[in-house]
Amino acid sequence: xxxxxxxxxxxxxxxxxxxxxxxxxxxCQGCGHNSISSQIVAAxxxxxxxxxxxxxxxxxxxxxxxxxxxxxxxxxxxxxxxxMPTLALGAMFGDTSVRGLGVSxxxxxxxxxxxxxxxxxxxxxxxxxxxxxxxxxxxTKGQFSATAEEGLELKRQGINTxxxxxxxxEALVTNASFVARGFAGDPKQLKTLLKAALVxxxxxxxxxxxxxxxxxxxxxxxxSYQWGKDNEAPLHDITFVPSRDEITLEDFEPGSTTEVTxxxxxxxxxxxxxxxxxxxxxxxxxxxxxxxxxxxxxxTGLLFVEPGAKTLFDRYNLPETPLNRLTxxxxxxxxxxxxxxxxxxxxxx
Amino acid sequence: xxxxxxxxxVKEIATPDRIVNNFVITFGxxxxxxxxxxxxxxxxxxxxxxxxxSGKNIFPSNIQGLPTWYTLRLSKDGYLARVEEDDIVIxxxxxxxxxxxxxxxxxxxxxxxDDLKFEITRDDVVLYPMPIKxxxxxxxxxxxxxxxxxxxxxxxxxxxxxGIEMDSIRKALRFHFKGKEKSIQINFHIIEQAAQWAKxxxxxxxxxxxxxxxATHGYIMTDGNTAAALGSLYGGIEFAAWYPITPxxxxxxxxxxxxxxxxxxxxxxxxxxxxxxxxxxxxxxxxAIGAGWSGLRALTSTSGPGLSLMxxxxxxxxxxxxxxxxxxxxxxxxxxxxxxxxxxGDLTFVYFLGHGDTNFVILLPGSVNECFEFGWKSFxxxxxxxxxxxxxxxxxxxxxxxxxxxxEYPDLPMDRGKILWEEDLQNFExxxxxxxxxxxxxxxxxxxxxxxxxxxxxxxxxxxxxxGHDENANYSEDSDVWLKSMDRLKRKFQxxxxxxxxxxxxxxxxxxxxxxxxxAGFPVLEAQDMLAAQGIKTDLMRIRSLPxxxxxxxxxxxxxYCYIVELNRDGQLHQIISMKMFDSHLDLRKVAKADGLPxxxxxxxxxxxxxxxxxNGVS
Numbered sequence: 001x002x003x004x005x006x007x008x009x010x011x012x013x014x015x016x017x018x019x020x021x022x023x024x025x026x027x028c029q030g031c032g033h034n035s036i037s038s039q040i041v042a043a044x045x046x047x048x049x050x051x052x053x054x055x056x057x058x059x060x061x062x063x064x065x066x067x068x069x070x071x072x073x074x075x076x077x078x079x080x081x082x083x084m085p086t087l088a089l090g091a092m093f094g095d096t097s098v099r100g101l102g103v104s105x106x107x108x109x110x111x112x113x114x115x116x117x118x119x120x121x122x123x124x125x126x127x128x129x130x131x132x133x134x135x136x137x138x139x140t141k142g143q144f145s146a147t148a149e150e151g152l153e154l155k156r157q158g159i160n161t162x163x164x165x166x167x168x169x170e171a172l173v174t175n176a177s178f179v180a181r182g183f184a185g186d187p188k189q190l191k192t193l194l195k196a197a198l199v200x201x202x203x204x205x206x207x208x209x210x211x212x213x214x215x216x217x218x219x220x221x222x223x224s225y226q227w228g229k230d231n232e233a234p235l236h237d238i239t240f241v242p243s244r245d246e247i248t249l250e251d252f253e254p255g256s257t258t259e260v261t262x263x264x265x266x267x268x269x270x271x272x273x274x275x276x277x278x279x280x281x282x283x284x285x286x287x288x289x290x291x292x293x294x295x296x297x298x299x300t301g302l303l304f305v306e307p308g309a310k311t312l313f314d315r316y317n318l319p320e321t322p323l324n325r326l327t328x329x330x331x332x333x334x335x336x337x338x339x340x341x342x343x344x345x346x347x348x349x
Numbered sequence: 350x351x352x353x354x355x356x357x358x359v360k361e362i363a364t365p366d367r368i369v370n371n372f373v374i375t376f377g378x379x380x381x382x383x384x385x386x387x388x389x390x391x392x393x394x395x396x397x398x399x400x401x402x403s404g405k406n407i408f409p410s411n412i413q414g415l416p417t418w419y420t421l422r423l424s425k426d427g428y429l430a431r432v433e434e435d436d437i438v439i440x441x442x443x444x445x446x447x448x449x450x451x452x453x454x455x456x457x458x459x460x461x462x463d464d465l466k467f468e469i470t471r472d473d474v475v476l477y478p479m480p481i482k483x484x485x486x487x488x489x490x491x492x493x494x495x496x497x498x499x500x501x502x503x504x505x506x507x508x509x510x511x512g513i514e515m516d517s518i519r520k521a522l523r524f525h526f527k528g529k530e531k532s533i534q535i536n537f538h539i540i541e542q543a544a545q546w547a548k549x550x551x552x553x554x555x556x557x558x559x560x561x562x563x564a565t566h567g568y569i570m571t572d573g574n575t576a577a578a579l580g581s582l583y584g585g586i587e588f589a590a591w592y593p594i595t596p597x598x599x600x601x602x603x604x605x606x607x608x609x610x611x612x613x614x615x616x617x618x619x620x621x622x623x624x625x626x627x628x629x630x631x632x633x634x635x636x637a638i639g640a641g642w643s644g645l646r647a648l649t650s651t652s653g654p655g656l657s658l659m660x661x662x663x664x665x666x667x668x669x670x671x672x673x674x675x676x677x678x679x680x681x682x683x684x685x686x687x688x689x690x691x692x693x694g695d696l697t698f699v700y701f702l703g704h705g706d707t708n709f710v711i712l713l714p715g716s717v718n719e720c721f722e723f724g725w726k727s728f729x730x731x732x733x734x735x736x737x738x739x740x741x742x743x744x745x746x747x748x749x750x751x752x753x754x755x756x757e758y759p760d761l762p763m764d765r766g767k768i769l770w771e772e773d774l775q776n777f778e779x780x781x782x783x784x785x786x787x788x789x790x791x792x793x794x795x796x797x798x799x800x801x802x803x804x805x806x807x808x809x810x811x812x813x814x815x816x817g818h819d820e821n822a823n824y825s826e827d828s829d830v831w832l833k834s835m836d837r838l839k840r841k842f843q844x845x846x847x848x849x850x851x852x853x854x855x856x857x858x859x860x861x862x863x864x865x866x867x868x869a870g871f872p873v874l875e876a877q878d879m880l881a882a883q884g885i886k887t888d889l890m891r892i893r894s895l896p897x898x899x900x901x902x903x904x905x906x907x908x909x910y911c912y913i914v915e916l917n918r919d920g921q922l923h924q925i926i927s928m929k930m931f932d933s934h935l936d937l938r939k940v941a942k943a944d945g946l947p948x949x950x951x952x953x954x955x956x957x958x959x960x961x962x963x964x965n966g967v968s
Contacts, residue, residue: 023823047744052805055643056812066360068812068824075802076812077642079635080665086643093588093623094643095803116635119628296578319619323587324644325770328763331585331621331646333611337760341579341611344756345569346393346524 007232020045020072025146032184032210032225033132037070039187040101040130041195044071055091055098059084059113062139063105063132063210074101076084080111085120088127091314096313100127106270110165121176121203128197131167131206132184134212135223142215142320152221167207168295168303173269177202179285179310180207180302183228184210189300195240195278196302202309209298228298235277235288235301279305369558370400370425371856374507378500378685379442379560381413386525387500388419389750391645393521394513395423396570396752400560403429403526404750405947410595410689416445425855427564429751430872431947437557439482443467444913448475458555460503460510475555477547479506480500484546488539499538506541510551511559515544537812570753571722573746577650577676577755578603581723582611582622584963585763587645590625590636591656596690596744597678600650601626630655634662634675641666641673643744644768644801646728650676653687656739658701663737664703665815667838670788670797672766673729676740678747681945688944691744696921699739700895707837710849711895715870717753719893720746723850725759730848732766734841736795743916746868747945761879767798774806786809788834842896849894852901859886862908863957866892866915866922868947875950880957887912892922897929910936911963912957917943938964 007161010016020041025034044054051073066078075098082100092100094158094260096248109117109131111275120129135148144160147167171179171187190208197204211225221227264289277285285304292299319326341347367574374391378384388404395402401421408414422432439456440446444469450459455473463478481502487493508518519537526532538945577600581589591601603623611620624642627633633649640647651659658679666673679695681687690710710730712723723740731738763926769777769785778784781791785808788797797820811822818834819825840937865873870891879886887938890911891902905911913923920939942948 052803052807052810053801073807075800075804075810077813078814078816079639080661080815081543083631083635083662086632087639088634089625089632090590090639090641090645091643091648091802093640094801095644098803110902115628118631119632148711259361286586316623317618317620318623319614319617319621322803323623324803326587326621328765329587330614331587331612332759332763334584337611338583338756340756341607342569345571345575345755347755348395348397348399348565348567349571 011045013022013050015045017041017045017049019073020051020232021072023068025066025069025235027062027065027069028214030213031062032134032208032212033066034069035187036130036132036190036208036210037066039194040070041193043191043198046191047198048309049198051100053098054101056085056126057088057091057100057102058141059104061105061107061137062212063103064108066132067101067103078203078256084108085113085116085129089120089123089125092125092127094324095246096318097322101198102127102129103110104129104131106131106135106145106147106167107132110167110170114165114170118170118174119207121174123169123315124175124177124202124309125312126202127204128194129203131205131207132210133167133207133223134210135164136182136212136215136223138212138215148222148223166220166289167205168175169206169286169289171207172282172289172304176205176304177306178204178302179304180206181203181298181299182206182208183298183300184208185225185228186232186300187235189234189238192238192240193302196305200305200307202306202311210308231239231297232297233292233297235299235303246257249312266329279303352683362379365521368436368556369424369560370562371439372423372742373432373434374423374437375435375449375452376419376421376439376503377419377442377445378419379413379444380409380411380415380417380598382441383497384419384441384500385913387504388421390518390521390525391504391507393524393570394508394517394567395421395559395890396568397517397520398514399560399565401425401427401429401562401564403430405745406749407946408689416442424673425562425564426949427919428568428871428875430875431949433662433949433951437507437948439507440465441499441503444829456556458557459775460506465583465818467720477506477510479543479552480546481689482891484539487608488537488542496703498536498539501539502543505540506547506551508540509544509547509634510553510555511557513559514561515541535767543646545737551853565752567755568752570600570621570752571717572748573714573717573742573857574600574678574748576653576717576720576756577609577714577724577740577742577747579611580721581648581728582607583675583721583759584725584728585646586622586648586728588623588625588640588647590627590649591648592625592627592633592641592651594630594652595651596680596691597652597655597676599748600676600678602634630658630735631662634659634673637673637675638662638666638671641731642671643803644854646674646678646732647672652678652680653682653698657661657701658765659717660702663709663739664705664707664882666737667703667707667709668815669813670799670838671736671803671813672728674727674731675737676742681943683778691916692867692943692945693741693743693869693916694918694921694943695741696866696915696917697919698946699741699890700925701784702739706839708839708896708898710734710738710842710845711852711947712738713866713893714740714742714746715853715867715891715893717746717751718756721756726761727852729761729764730845733764733796733848734845735766735799736845737896740865743868751768755951767796769800769809769810771804774800774804774808784808787813788818788822789820795837795844822932836917845896846898849896849898851898852903852904853887853889853891857888859888860909861885861887862890863887864890864892864905864911864913864922864926869914869916872953876914876953876957879950879954884960885957885961895925899924901926902930905935905937910938912938912940912960914940914953916947916948917941959960
């Protein structure tokens with residue numbers, strides 16, 4: 001896959017950044033979700049993906065409104081609270097050459113739709129699954145979500161007494177084939193993670209800590225900008241290298257990088273920081289998450305990737321032509337075959 | 350009293366006439382004992398002899414151990430409904446033998462294992478003990494198979510005693526074991542042994558006989574769930590998502606089973622239908638709606654509890670105009686209810702399904718042939734109208750085997766509705782004078798055009814949402830926009846009758862109408878004949894879809910009064926018709942009950958006669 005220079009005006013698909021834009025955001029000023037939308041636009045533009053080759057999905061909540069704020073030239077479906085994975089799974093069978101991009105929130109994924117999220121991962125449904133995670137219900141004016149940390153104080157509800165759900169851990173134990181965590185306030189890393197997710201052939205979960213500026217931005221809170229900025233511990237520097245553009249490799253010193261080859265031959269290059277992190281080891285991913293939690297730090301980066309994992313579509317023997325373009329003749333069995341069927345029903349003739 | 354003396358006495362009680370091809374055999378067995386194979390085999394053998402036959406399985410919600418009954422009705426006149434009395438009982442279950450003995454009509458017959466000890470409380474029935482243990486012991490089969498082959502002993506004894514042709518038994522065996530010679534031989538051998546024993550040791554003193562007829566030519570034997578699955582496959586189904594639930598599971602399983610035969614591309618070996626077992630019913634309907642949205646002919650199948658979970662999603666599909674087909678194979682509710690028993694109790698639920706103002710197109714198949722027909726037709730209707738279509742079958746129709754005319758190939762070309770691909774969008778504006786918008790009623794027929802995922806034309810994509818939206822699918826909370834779209838949806842629903850199946854009407858020129866739906870039609874047909882024999886002529890209307898056609902209103906207005914016969918407590922069809930025809934001051938009489946069993950003609954007749962007496966003073 002070729003990569004457009006981030007500074008050019010027209011990418012290799014012949015499209016400008018404007019062709020990737022969405023409608024103006026109606027979310028709060030400064031909402032982390034808006035910067036995520038911008039990075040989705042940038043990632044798709046730079047990957048030269050035609051917007052028509054993306055299909056957007058979302059559930060219900062602030063996060064789920066955001067798909068209208070990017071890629072207006074993509075089909076999109078804003079469905080029911082927590083049920084986005086189910087709609088996405090069904091819809092993507094229509095044309096499997098179109099890349100699914102789901103945007104969910106912590107209420108959507110970690111509460112009402114937890115079951116669907118886990119099953120989407122279990123089936124390795126090939127799509128990008130973004131969780132815009134702010135630990136709070138925004139649209140209903142500030143209730144705790146299942147990812148809110150214990151002891152968090154909110155104006156109306158007081159102190160949260162429950163333990164939080166860690167979406168990355170949930171994804172890991174359900175055999176998701178790509179698990180990453182990003183921070184809305186770190187656009188550079190986020191864009192790289194999004195690019196890698198977009199070319200990963202399997203379910204790519206990115207849990208993005210995306211602070212809520214209105215209901216949940218106390219400085220000492222895990223989901224606030226200030227806390228995120230002070231406590232973010234990137235796992236590694238990540239560079240995404242498309243398959244036919246390997247020259248970028250020269251920018252890195254051998255020995256200090258781990259390369260992960262994605263399905264189309266492109267590479268993710270992880271520049272190691274203070275430890276020898278292996279992103280293909282699921283247990284190691286769980287361990288570093290647990291460790292970060294103990295150290296009260298926000299671990300970001302690509303936690304786990306399994307490039308060759310069998311996907312949902314690999315489990316079916318689908319025709320070359322997208323199912324939704326098959327003709328009536330291709331999907332109605334012949335008249336003669338019905339005689340056979342009748343015989344199978346103990347036909348008396 | 351000695352056995353001989355008893356038999357003599359029974360002979361006297363019993364009418365001297367032979368009863369041929371017109372009686373009921375009930376098999377009382379233990380769930381999980383493999384009796385279904387034996388019972389279905391007898392049914393097929395009788396069917397092969399040209400005798401009209403129907404079978405009803407009354408089973409518990411259990412894998413193994415609880416009592417289960419299978420009732421076979423032979424009806425030379427072709428009636429397929431349940432009857433309440435048993436003529437012959439094969440009592441294999443010690444736990445229920447007393448009940449079975451009581452259920453026999455005078456002159457009836459009880460077959461039972463000779464080692465079964467029970468108090469004989471009837472002196473007006475024929476008793477035939479069977480040496481089940483002895484024959485199975487002598488048979489050369491592994492001990493683990495003994496219980497299973499025990500069923501073949503009663504097949505053999507019954508075959509001999511009522512005169513089933515051995516050749517038909519062999520055909521039924523061959524069909525069941527799909528030509529596997531060894532299995533056929535083992536079973537046939539035991540049947541022959543048992544028949545031989547009966548010939549040598551039992552004296553026939555009952556009056557029940559079967560004789561070859563020619564009433565099943567061109568007929569098949571199948572269940573409604575299989576028929577629905579096959580119909581769907583002929584309708585071009587491309588996506589099925591489901592979650593296991595009795596009595597609907599076998600519908601989706603049959604799609605899976607027949608797909609390789611019917612829907613694999615010859616040249617490439619690729620599959621043109623996808624079946625996904627979802628994590629729950631919410632997911633099943635979500636997947637099906639997602640698939641329907643992206644242009645696939647999509648289906649989910651469930652029963653009442655599952656449909657309850659699917660309700661929110663169906664509201665979304667209604668408002669965002671997505672075609673999807675939902676089969677509800679009804680069982681007895683509320684709650685878990687009687688999960689293995691039949692009912693027509695989801696009618697008003699489905700009619701009013703969803704929050705806010707919604708309407709759903711409902712199809713009401715009344716036979717396995719209609720399960721097949723509505724199987725393919727439901728996709729045409731759903732895609733034409735861009736709306737969910739809910740098909741209400743039931744456990745009796747869906748899971749029991751029915752004799753039926755063979756399936757007929759779809760007599761209409763596939764209707765994919767209004768779909769625009771890249772080339773269609775090129776000249777859309779020239780053709781319609783406006784730019785494409787997902788919800789624009791450019792044809793002024795209430796149905797807009799839709800584009801599908803994968804369409805590469807830059808003008809094709811739109812954003813689907815369950816929130817308020819305008820003609821271009823953009824978010825809107827504008828009151829006028831909302832009113833306009835909801836008004837169009839209402840008109841679209843009213844126009845559905847152009848595409849949905851009309852009622853089946855039998856006009857005998859009577860002033861009394863009987864209205865019914867679905868599988869209740871079978872006992873109603875028989876009840877009509879019984880009433881006619883008593884001098885009460887009736888006309889029939891079986892409603893096959895909702896919203897109501899004009900023909901339904903006309904039928905009701907034309908008759909002095911109508912009985913509405915259905916299998917639920919509240920008379921749900923009666924409620925809907927009363928509500929829709931509120932102004933008419935009509936005499937609509939409710940004949941409804943739900944006790945878990947299919948209605949019988951006798952009950953319907955009694956109910957109607959009771960009401961006739963009260964209202965008309967007819968005795």
